[in-house]
Amino acid sequence: MKLDWEYYWDEVKKRKFFIFGFFLVVLLPTMDTWIFLGPSVRTAQSVGIMPDSVTTSIIIQKAAILVIFAVSWDLLSGYSGQISFGHALFLGMGGYLAVMIREGLMIGDQEVFPGMEEQLVDIGGIYFDLSVIEAIILASALIAVFALVTGTIILRLKGPYFALVTLVLPLIAQILVTKIWGDFTGGDGGLQITSQLIQKPPGSTLEGLDLFKLQIEQMTTVILTFAIVCVAIMYLLARSRYGLVLKAIREDEQAASSSGINVSLYKVSVFVISSFFASVAGGLLAQVFGSSTSALFESERSFEIIIFSILGGIGTILGAIIGTFVLFFALSYYIKDGFVDLQTIEVLIFGLLLIIIIRYQPRGLINADPQLRNSLFFGVIFSFLMAFYDTGNMIIASTWNPAPILQKYLGQGERGFFGMDLFKVQGRMVLYFIVGTVIGYYGPELAQKIRLRLWGVWPSLGTFDPPK
Amino acid sequence: MSSRPTSVWRQITLLRVNDLSVHYGRAIALASVTLEIKSGEFIAVIGPNGAGKSTLLRAISGLVELERGTITYNDEILVETTNSRYRKIRKDRSLMPNEIVQRGVIHCPERRRLFPKLTLEENLMLGAYVYKEETEENYKRMEEVLRLFPALRERMHEEAGNFSGGQQQMIAIARSLMGRPKILMLDEPSMGLAPTIRIEIMEKIKEISQQGTTILLIEQDAMLALKAAERAYILEDGTIDREGRCSDLLNNEYILETYIGLT
Numbered sequence: 003m004k005l006d007w008e009y010y011w012d013e014v015k016k017r018k019f020f021i022f023g024f025f026l027v028v029l030l031p032t033m034d035t036w037i038f039l040g041p042s043v044r045t046a047q048s049v050g051i052m053p054d055s056v057t058t059s060i061i062i063q064k065a066a067i068l069v070i071f072a073v074s075w076d077l078l079s080g081y082s083g084q085i086s087f088g089h090a091l092f093l094g095m096g097g098y099l100a101v102m103i104r105e106g107l108m109i110g111d112q113e114v115f116p117g118m119e120e121q122l123v124d125i126g127g128i129y130f131d132l133s134v135i136e137a138i139i140l141a142s143a144l145i146a147v148f149a150l151v152t153g154t155i156i157l158r159l160k161g162p163y164f165a166l167v168t169l170v171l172p173l174i175a176q177i178l179v180t181k182i183w184g185d186f187t188g189g190d191g192g193l194q195i196t197s198q199l200i201q202k203p204p205g206s207t208l209e210g211l212d213l214f215k216l217q218i219e220q221m222t223t224v225i226l227t228f229a230i231v232c233v234a235i236m237y238l239l240a241r242s243r244y245g246l247v248l249k250a251i252r253e254d255e256q257a258a259s260s261s262g263i264n265v266s267l268y269k270v271s272v273f274v275i276s277s278f279f280a281s282v283a284g285g286l287l288a289q290v291f292g293s294s295t296s297a298l299f300e301s302e303r304s305f306e307i308i309i310f311s312i313l314g315g316i317g318t319i320l321g322a323i324i325g326t327f328v329l330f331f332a333l334s335y336y337i338k339d340g341f342v343d344l345q346t347i348e349v350l351i352f353g354l355l356l357i358i359i360i361r362y363q364p365r366g367l368i369n370a371d372p373q374l375r376n377s378l379f380f381g382v383i384f385s386f387l388m389a390f391y392d393t394g395n396m397i398i399a400s401t402w403n404p405a406p407i408l409q410k411y412l413g414q415g416e417r418g419f420f421g422m423d424l425f426k427v428q429g430r431m432v433l434y435f436i437v438g439t440v441i442g443y444y445g446p447e448l449a450q451k452i453r454l455r456l457w458g459v460w461p462s463l464g465t466f467d468p469p470k
Numbered sequence: 471m472s473s474r475p476t477s478v479w480r481q482i483t484l485l486r487v488n489d490l491s492v493h494y495g496r497a498i499a500l501a502s503v504t505l506e507i508k509s510g511e512f513i514a515v516i517g518p519n520g521a522g523k524s525t526l527l528r529a530i531s532g533l534v535e536l537e538r539g540t541i542t543y544n545d546e547i548l549v550e551t552t553n554s555r556y557r558k559i560r561k562d563r564s565l566m567p568n569e570i571v572q573r574g575v576i577h578c579p580e581r582r583r584l585f586p587k588l589t590l591e592e593n594l595m596l597g598a599y600v601y602k603e604e605t606e607e608n609y610k611r612m613e614e615v616l617r618l619f620p621a622l623r624e625r626m627h628e629e630a631g632n633f634s635g636g637q638q639q640m641i642a643i644a645r646s647l648m649g650r651p652k653i654l655m656l657d658e659p660s661m662g663l664a665p666t667i668r669i670e671i672m673e674k675i676k677e678i679s680q681q682g683t684t685i686l687l688i689e690q691d692a693m694l695a696l697k698a699a700e701r702a703y704i705l706e707d708g709t710i711d712r713e714g715r716c717s718d719l720l721n722n723e724y725i726l727e728t729y730i731g732l733t
């Protein structure tokens with residue numbers, strides 16, 4: 003016999019309401035402006051069991067930029083099959099060049115290039131400096147020209163040889179900007195951004211933290227807009243005839259040219275398009291970081307998005323988007339901004355995930371069997387959901403997400419019971435439940451076993467009939 | 471596809487390969503090959519492994535660089551290299567492979583070479599790549615092609631890699647037909663297939679030939695090829711060893727001995 007909520011839950015799963023859940027994740031940072039939830043969420047944030055809206059906004063900004071970057075990689079490597087291990091080359095070039103174009107270029111006392119004039123515009127209440135965006139686009143266009151030249155040369159190389167060259171190029175670039183061109187790239191410190199993308203609205207009375215929060219939120223909007231536009235362009239390209247031809251080239255170059263396809267023309271063109279969008283991502287990332295440093299060229303940047311895309315499903319665009327957004331978001335919540343100490347195991351977690359996926363779902367989550375796919379999405383989404391109830395002298399919090407409570411203990415060097423706990427913060431009691439773990443995917447048998455012990459753990463796969 | 475054309479039309483030389491030599495590094499794959507194909511003819515090229523048969527087709531499609539020679543199609547130069555030892559003028563008047571396909575010189579490559587992860591329909595559509603603008607036309611053409619291979623029609627959205635060898639060969643031929651060939655060059659379509667399937671495929675090729683397409687067929691199975699074609703060239707060690715009408719060659723003792731295994 004099924005319980006009522008189980009029918010309801012099946013219904014939700016069937017109708018793919020997980021999209022709704024996904025929006026919840028995106029809306030989470032704006033929740034403290036909600037009238038009803040506001041006070042208790044703010045309380046939860048103040049006692050540290052929920053990331054504050056600034057943290058979450060920055061995570062979203064970075065995730066959105068990485069989505070552009072990952073999709074540009076997927077278009078080149080997933081679609082046309084030219085596997086690049088050094089896409090960060092364009093990320094870094096985009097970052098540096100955009101800043102240089104906007105801020106001007108000085109070598110010693112010699113001004114090589116004066117920089118752009120400030121151009122303040124107000125669109126929908128967001129008051130920003132248009133010249134920064136123009137600089138990013140101009141820089142990306144120049145880098146696309148650079149890609150046209152290099153692509154024509156290196157795309158003659160096949161398979162592993164091409165990959166090898168792409169692996170080396172960002173390393174060379176890194177040495178160039180830190181050691182050799184230090185005079186105008188700022189060496190190890192990088193190029194600082196002095197002109198902010200988001201400006202203070204004229205006549206605004208906001209000050210300090212409030213102004214900062216407003217700017218962060220507006221920045222998120224601008225970056226999300228960029229991400230949506232860029233990804234939409236690349237998605238449409240990939241879904242068109244152009245994308246089909248790229249796939250044909252990936253499958254069999256000789257057969258493609260037998261069909262009359264000008265293989266090298268397509269390869270170079272996709273390299274150029276991909277580099278353009280990767281550079282846009284680089285320009286935006288520099289804005290988020292506040293500077294362009296040689297870290298943009300690091301191979302970690304290149305590998306990160308390859309792993310995201312493989313997890314999501316290579317050669318599908320959608321896989322790159324979902325893989326990047328969900329994974330980066332989840333990892334940032336749990337690792338980067340959850341426990342700083344655990345940052346070093348990020349690579350380990352990536353590696354393990356990669357091995358598991360390549361072993362069991364080599365075509366990525368997007369191509370996984372639908373039940374597994376949906377339950378994984380649900381698992382990640384529910385891991386963000388939290389409930390708070392502020393009784394005045396006690397906060398009752400429940401979540402699927404153990405990160406905050408782990409963070410509390412790791413932060414204080416204590417050990418605790420991770421199912422339910424009572425602790426005191428700023429003179430107030432917090433009662434904290436973890437109502438599930440972020441496994442997200444249980445086989446039917448495992449679900450039965452777990453459900454018998456823990457209240458509220460929904461099996462994501464299969465149904466469970468309690469013994470009559 | 472029109473019905474069989476008149477005999478006057480059949481006197482026109484469609485494709486002429488003149489003094490063609492191809493080297494792979496030091497290896498000589500083709501040495502001074504000359505052949506001629508008339509409109510509407512069904513020509514077979516047979517020869518042992520490594521004779522240079524595939525190289526001949528690749529040269530006509532513009533996929534390999536020539537050492538020397540000219541290939542003309544309808545009196546237009548497709549590929550030409552005039553080459554002296556010291557002054558190599560390459561690709562001077564040659565067309566790009568895609569331009570050659572545009573002329574209707576279509577190559578159905580060895581080992582089928584489908585796009586395995588793409589669907590059957592996508593494979594066929596890629597065959598019509600050079601006719602980009604007229605998608606309507608392409609769907610009409612697909613209907614025509616599928617009339618020849620009705621078994622494929624039900625499985626249009628399956629990945630091409632999932633089909634059996636014989637079906638994949640059918641798909642490869644269908645894909646080539648999507649390019650609206652004037653001259654269809656088939657490289658060993660019977661490779662690795664059971665005898666009954668070979669015969670079935672050869673029947674299809676005969677049907678295509680009867681509908682007016684000029685055919686240049688490369689085959690290991692000499693008996694099969696000589697029975698289907700009108701005229702044949704025997705290629706050995708990169709040179710044309712002999713040529714003639716298939717009926718004559720089938721009575722030639724040397725041919726029977728070396729290629730068909732009869733004495």
Ligand SMILES: Nc1ncnc2c1ncn2[C@@H]1O[C@H](COP(=O)(O)OP(=O)(O)OP(=O)(O)O)[C@@H](O)[C@H]1O
Pocket residue numbers: 494495497498499517518519520521522523524525526580690
């Ligand atoms: N890409 C290549 N690089 C170097 N040598 C090659 C290459 N392709 C073919 N050859 C050589 O050229 C010669 C002719 O090859 P080709 O593939 O044309 O033979 P074939 O007649 O088609 O043989 P088969 O019946 O086995 O398909 C062979 O000796 C082969 O080793």
Ligand SMILES: [Mg+2]
Pocket residue numbers: 523524525580657658
């Ligand atoms: Mg061959």
